[in-house]
Amino acid sequence: xxxxxxxxxxxxxxxxxxxxxxxxxxxxxxxxxxxxxxxxxxxxxxxxxxxxxxxxxxxxxxxxxxxxxxxxxxxxxxxxxxxxxxxxxxxxxxxxxxxxxxxxxxxxxxxxxxxxxxxxxxxxxxxxxxxxxxxxxxxxxxxxxxxxxxxxxxxxxxxxxxxxxxxxxxxxxxxxxxxxxxxxxxxxxxxxxxxxxxxxxxxxxxxxxxxxxxxxxxxxxxxxxxxxxxxxxxxxxxxxxxxxxxxxxxxxxxxxxxx
DNA sequence: CGCGTTTGACCAGCGC
DNA sequence: GCGCTGGTCAAACGCG
Numbered sequence: 001x002x003x004x005x006x007x008x009x010x011x012x013x014x015x016x017x018x019x020x021x022x023x024x025x026x027x028x029x030x031x032x033x034x035x036x037x038x039x040x041x042x043x044x045x046x047x048x049x050x051x052x053x054x055x056x057x058x059x060x061x062x063x064x065x066x067x068x069x070x071x072x073x074x075x076x077x078x079x080x081x082x083x084x085x086x087x088x089x090x091x092x093x094x095x096x097x098x099x100x101x102x103x104x105x106x107x108x109x110x111x112x113x114x115x116x117x118x119x120x121x122x123x124x125x126x127x128x129x130x131x132x133x134x135x136x137x138x139x140x141x142x143x144x145x146x147x148x149x150x151x152x153x154x155x156x157x158x159x160x161x162x163x164x165x166x167x168x169x170x171x172x173x174x175x176x177x178x179x180x181x182x183x184x185x186x187x188x189x190x191x192x193x194x195x196x197x198x199x200x201x202x203x204x205x206x207x208x209x210x211x212x213x214x215x216x217x218x219x220x221x222x223x224x225x226x227x228x229x230x231x232x233x234x235x236x237x238x239x240x241x242x243x244x245x246x247x248x249x250x251x252x253x254x255x256x257x258x259x
Numbered sequence: 260c261g262c263g264t265t266t267g268a269c270c271a272g273c274g275c
Numbered sequence: 276g277c278g279c280t281g282g283t284c285a286a287a288c289g290c291g
Contacts, residue, residue: 114264116283129282133263142282 096156104128104143104153110161112141123147134163 099106105128112130120127125145132139139159146152 113262115285117265118281118283121280127281140282
């Protein structure tokens with residue numbers, strides 16, 4: 001696989017091909033992607049929205065229905081304890097985006113290990129499942145191609161990284177740090193146009209620092225300067241983005257924000 | 260040898 | 276209750 005040691009922007013042609021990010025809904029919940037999902041199971045989950053979204057917590061709470069074997073216990077398959085009360089699958093906050101790319105697995109600065117692939121219904125293309133290789137990080141992502149447009153890759157992130165990217169870019173650090181602050185892959189913030197029907201207020205919640213991410217926030221806030229590569233927002237190329245809507249302004253065209 | 264991928268099996272949730 | 280589907284596990288395998 002492509003080693004994440006190489007900063008994708010230098011070699012990964014997919015980025016050049018990538019043309020846009022479209023708004024995407026969380027199909028399962030009917031929410032705009034990027035918005036933190038409401039707790040599906042408030043009593044048991046530690047409030048996925050906001051702080052508890054930490055993927056650092058050992059409680060993956062999810063594990064696809066299986067006992068949370070995330071990262072550590074995976075080896076010994078514990079006897080599947082009978083769940084007295086139906087424990088609903090608790091999802092981490094997710095966001096997804098569509099990318100026009102010829103390759104499925106876009107480099108985003110993190111290292112991922114593929115742990116599964118499934119054929120999905122209503123799609124001729126299989127869905128791949130990836131997990132962050134950081135043992136303390138339980139972030140997962142799914143990658144699949146759109147059945148409507150095979151050139152479009154749909155990537156869904158679940159959870160938030162509690163660590164820096166594996167590689168820190170040389171030149172594009174501003175992009176990367178910004179993306180880190182967003183818990184997004186860098187190409188999201190830098191190379192794509194993100195259309196979203198998120199209410200403006202929801203994005204800041206997405207940016208909410210996690211206890212284990214505060215360093216990222218710090219880095220981002222100190223190192224960030226407005227990237228010049230966000231010209232994808234062709235709607236208003238020369239506008240100056242107010243501080244309070246900076247990232248949002250970069251990614252969400254104004255026209256899309258008053259939906 | 261370590262790390263990542265492949266792939267079939269297994270399990271849980273959900274709809275009928 | 277049953278079948279379908281999505282999600283995950285884990286052994287086998289490949290590669291550097």
